[in-house]
Amino acid sequence: MINITDKKKLMEIRMLAGACMSCDDCISQCDFLTRHHMNLQGFAYSPEYADECLLCGKCYAVCPRGIDGCDIANMAMDAAE
Numbered sequence: 001m002i003n004i005t006d007k008k009k010l011m012e013i014r015m016l017a018g019a020c021m022s023c024d025d026c027i028s029q030c031d032f033l034t035r036h037h038m039n040l041q042g043f044a045y046s047p048e049y050a051d052e053c054l055l056c057g058k059c060y061a062v063c064p065r066g067i068d069g070c071d072i073a074n075m076a077m078d079a080a081e
């Protein structure tokens with residue numbers, strides 16, 4: 001688990017999943033999302049879990065809105081203290 005306190009960065013991370021329509025297709029592709037009962041929008045609101053993302057891109061492959069968990073994880077890791 002990582003720690004992010006920069007509010008501007010937290011908002012930028014949330015915006016990465018702003019187009020999510022909550023279809024939850026990403027969850028079905030990912031043990032990490034399943035484990036935490038969250039879709040990519042949930043991940044964007046809980047970026048402290050970014051160090052558990054495998055950066056595999058399976059979520060992006062199925063997301064109808066083109067949201068990529070790798071982007072969320074990478075931005076979160078960059079913002080980590």
Ligand code: SF4
Nearest residue numbers: 020023024026040063
């Ligand atoms: S697949 Fe995309 S649109 Fe569907 S819940 Fe996941 S992030 Fe949202």
Ligand code: SF4
Nearest residue numbers: 030054056057059069
């Ligand atoms: S990139 Fe991360 S969030 Fe997306 S399917 Fe892989 S482990 Fe899950």
